Each structure stands twice: as C-alpha cells, then as structure tokens.
Amino acid sequence: MAGRQPKKPQPVPAPLDGTDLAILAALVDDGRMTNAALAARVGIAESTCAYRVRALRDSGIVTKITARLDLGALGHPIQAVIKVRLGSHNREHVRTLYDRLVEVPGALSVLHVGGDDDFLLHVAVASPQELRDLILEHVTVHPMVRQTETQLVFEVRDGRGVLGR
C-alpha cells in the first residue's frame, strides 16, 4: 500500500482521446486510407497522425487491418451457424475441440460461449451437401460432441460497433 503514482488509475496504456477515437473510426471505415487523408480528416499534422497510428498499432488497440471478401463470389454462397454442445466439459476436451473447429475448412469464426451451447461455429460453404459433409467430418466426428444444431444464415449485417459510427 505504498504511495507510488497517487493519481493514475489507468493501468499503463494510453488514455485514448477524441483524436484517437476519430482515427480508429476512420481506419475501421477504410483501413487503407492514406496517412495524409487520415490526418486531414481528424485535423492534425501528417507526422503527428503517423505517430498516433503507429502507437495505436503497437499498443495492440488496432489488432490488424484486413481485407473482407465477397464469399459468394468466391464460391461459398451459403453460410450457417452450427451450435455445438459437448458431452463432457473436461478442460482438455474443450481446448482440443476448439483447436479443431477453427481449422474447419470454410470456418469464419468460432465463439466459445456459456449457456445452452458451448461453441458457435460460423461457416461459409459452397453447397448444402458441403455443409452436411463438413458437420459430419469435422464436428460430430469428435467423441466429445454430444449434439449439434445448424441454422442457415439468410443474411449478415455489420452492427455499429463500439465506436458508434
């Protein structure tokens, strides 16, 4: 209970002012925006902007910048969410299955959840047949999987995210 740094509640990372939030929002909107355009949009000098962007990336607040693809155009027009329930919740079993699910061909994301299900596997496939085969060969094939329930995805829309837009 010593008195080191009496007035600094934040752990270590940056305070993230409004300018940082504006930069983040801009990069979410267009991750390839040039530094010059970004600086103009948020109203600071280019060098300052580059400095801040680097800090945001180095600190891990911007985890990565990635291209998003039209899955249909790439031959995977069908998406589904597969709810996966386990028989045993042994820690090793859970971890192993998790590792396997992220390797499923066409897997977009895997959510480890609490509640009625254990995992939500979001996939994009070429056809209903491929979806069936995927489930049989990559999900229910595992002994610790007790039950699955598949929901066809009609449409996906992005939300506003945590920055509000």
Place this chain on the structure above:
Amino acid sequence: MAGRQPKKPQPVPAPLDGTDLAILAALVDDGRMTNAALAARVGIAESTCAYRVRALRDSGIVTKITARLDLGALGHPIQAVIKVRLGSHNREHVRTLYDRLVEVPGALSVLHVGGDDDFLLHVAVASPQELRDLILEHVTVHPMVRQTETQLVFEVRDGRGVLGR
C-alpha cells in the same frame, strides 16, 4: 430457350486465377501491405499487381479493408450473443427489427437466420449491467420480439476462412 452462349456457366465476373487468390489471401492477412510487397509475394510486376488489386476491389470481391480493434482496450471487455425469436414473422416486422438491431450500441454483427432463432445479435459491452440494459432497451422493447436468450462469449477465434490460409 434460345441458344445464346452455349458454354459459359459463369455469370460475367472474372475467373479468379491462382494469382488473384494469392493476392486475396495476402490482403486478408495484411490489408495494408504495400503494393510492392504484394507484387513480390505473388511474383508479378508492381504495375500488374496494382491493376489486379484495383480490379478485385472494383468488382466487389474485396468488399472493404478494415481495421480490427481490441474491444477490451476500448472499454467493451464483455461480449455476448443474444438469440432473438419473433412472435410474428410478418415481412415488415422482420425488416424493421433487423434495421433496429444493427443500430444497437455495441452491436458487432447481426445474423438473420433460419431455425430455432430468428436473429443472432453479437454485441460487445462495458459491463453486465450494460448488457442487461441493452437487451431491455433495444431488444425486448420491441413488441414483435417474443423471446431472447443471452449467451456470454468467453472467447472468439477466427477460422481459416474460405481461402484456407
């Protein structure tokens, strides 16, 4: 039933050769990779590479390039999936609710699905209290919502995607 274009199943878009797929994979991995680095990685001239990337973006195969953020660092350390079930499936009601759900503060994505649920709402919030308030004020407040079921998200992992990595 005339005989126009006897042998061309593909609609109109590009055939997408191996080079295109390599470019796409690279941009999914690092959407800010420089054109020079990209050209070197896939083994073509820089000008050719720029040409192809532009074509991929113009054709809509690359829908957007976006920054991904550390939601915890931004003050939204808690994620949940809220399963939403409707009372009536009147087309207008479905559409209206869909439009509302994507506007929910902290909404990451909204999936319109078929099966037991109607919508899967993935959100990131600051606290359990905020999650409760969000559900009460933005989801169950709508008369067409018959039932919701919330699952806490322990962890999210990206899958291999449709390009296999």
Place this chain on the structure above:
DNA sequence: TTTGAAATAAATGCTAG
C-alpha cells in the same frame, strides 16, 4: 494482360518548438 520506367504522391526520419 503484362511490363518497365518516368512522373506523381505518400511515408518516414530528423529537427525543433
């Protein structure tokens, strides 16, 4: 379509306020 090379534009490093 692809390419190399010139012209344009942008990012980086340095200096200093």
Place this chain on the structure above:
DNA sequence: CTAGCATTTATTTCAAA
C-alpha cells in the same frame, strides 16, 4: 505531444509488346 521539411519509398500513369 506536435509540426515542418528533407529524404526515402510507394503508387500511378503510360507507351509498348
């Protein structure tokens, strides 16, 4: 932390194949 300027690097353009 910020800004301005010089240097280095990247992107765009275009004639040619």
